[in-house]
Amino acid sequence: MAQLNDFLDLTKLEPVRQYCMEHGEHYRYAKGECLVEQGNICRWFAVVRSGYFKFCATASDGSLRVTGFSLSNDMVTDYVRSFLLGKPCLTSIIAGMETDVVRIPLNAVREIGLSLAPNFFEYSTSILLDEAYRRYLNLYTKTPLERYRHLLSHCPRDINQVALNELASYLQVSRRQFLRIRDEIMKEKPKHP
16 A cells, blocks of 8 residues: 555564564553653654654744644654654654654664664664655655655555645645645546546
């Protein structure tokens, strides 16, 4: 099954997901509750069971900009800043709706990773960097309509749960522009008799 975060499909990461599912605690985040707030170190690694998280960065005008999502069955944490570097997050990871997860302390993931393979961290980091680089290039080479089509093709069921203003922010368009994009997509869908 295709996912928004394609790097999560990798088989080398499956043991981490399995460990979390078998040994983690079930937790429910209320809409608006943070897995981690910008400026703090993330302490959790989680698998999203239902609902979703949005990654938000604060713009210079003080508004929150959506930079990414973790949808159902995705793994979620601040991998680069908190996990690898032990530094505070540059984004907040916020539940976009009531979101159920299974979570374990981030330190447990370090231990699991070391026990899996000596090059686990280098491997997962290179895959994440490749994903981030492709998204960066997509901002310059694809239109918002093309990026929205990508979202729909990779996670059609889950993306319908996401608030319109959050999708607009992620695509870097106004809400009005997003509604036009969504209307255009709806016109493209074949009509069923």
